[in-house]
Structures are given as C-alpha cells and as structure tokens.
Amino acid sequence: MVSGTLNDNGYNITSTNTASGGFQSSSNNARALVISGTWTFAGQGNAFSLGGTVLPTVTGSGTISLTATGAKTFVGGGIQTWPKINQGGTGALTITGSNKFQDITNTAIGSVLFTGGTTNEFNAFSLNGTSTAARLTLGSTNTTQATLKKATPWNVGTGSLDSGNNAGLSFASGGNDYLSISYINGIIPSTGNRNFFAFF
DSSP states (O other): OOSEEEEOTTOOEEEOOOSBOOEEEEOSSOEEEEOOSEEEEOOBEEEEEEESSSOOEEEOSOEEEEOOSSOEEEEOTTOSOEEEEEEOSSSOEEEESOOEEEEEEESSOOOEEEOTTOEEEESOOOOOOSSGGGOEEEEESSSSOEEEEESSOOBBOTTSEEOSSOBSOBSSSBSSOSEEEESEEEEOOOOSOOOOOOOO
C-alpha cells in the first residue's frame, strides 16, 4: 500500500503465505488504515510493517493476528492508535518502536518481545500462559528494559515467573498469569491532581 485508504468494512483479511513478509506499507504519501475485522498474517520476518516519512492514520477496534510458527516482527512505526494485536503463532513476536494498543492477546504460547528502551502503552493487557509448564515468555529484545504502561496495576499472578531485571510488576496476585518475564518495567501512568505545599 503506497497511498489512499484501506478500509475492511468489518470484513476479515487473511494472508496464508508463510514466507517472509506480510502486510507492508512504506511511502511518503498520505495513507489510512481502518481495521474493524481481524487481519491475519502467517508470514515470518516483518509480518506487519509500516514506515515512511508520513505515517498513516490507523482507526478501528479490530485485531491484527500474527500466526507464524517462525520469528515475526510487528513494525508499527510508533503510531499511537493501534487496535488489538494478537500473538497467534508459536514463533517469537517482536514489537518494535513505541506504540499504543487497545489490547494485546495470545491464541498460542510463543514469546512476545519489545525493543529495549521503547515504551508501549495498553488499554488492556491480556497475555497469558496456560500452566507453569507452558509459560508465555515476555521480555525485552536485549538487556535494556522495555517499558510497558497500562492504567491498572501490573499484577501478573502467582503462576508467573520473575526471570529478573524487572520493575513495577507484582508476582503475588493478578489478572495475568503463567508468564516468564525479564527486562520489563511496568508503569501505571499518574493521573489526577497533585498537591503542592508552599511554606512562607
């Protein structure tokens, strides 16, 4: 896609090509994506990639599902309006750049990695493993923490494993569970009024 608007009108889009690549759009033209259905890409490598000096606008509350059994990458370009992203295959999913997602889910047990030093924000965070024998790996691509933000506390469950170099995560209680986590900084954005005191 090099220009214009791609609107799925609520229909699903599926690419079963398992070779390297998937959805690619990189140009300097104005572009727009309206993602209301489920977009499924089975390709490895850069399975979903946006770039260019003029980034497209993205709207809709659909799902981007990356289902490769080999390593795949989501290159979001730092756009702050992504819908749900799904780890749909056992191959490692790497999310590059700093992005904002409505939710992140999984329908397969495969690792989810964020580029170290980036910040990704989520309205909801729904990754889960299935047991201590099938934990889902969550971490940074290197030894620099990746920052994840969401509005509610980062309670990742007693079945999750603190694999080290984490901050801001509670392994004592939770909604998420059965994750093996390393090099993640979980942040809850500060909201509300702040009190200031002045002494004279």
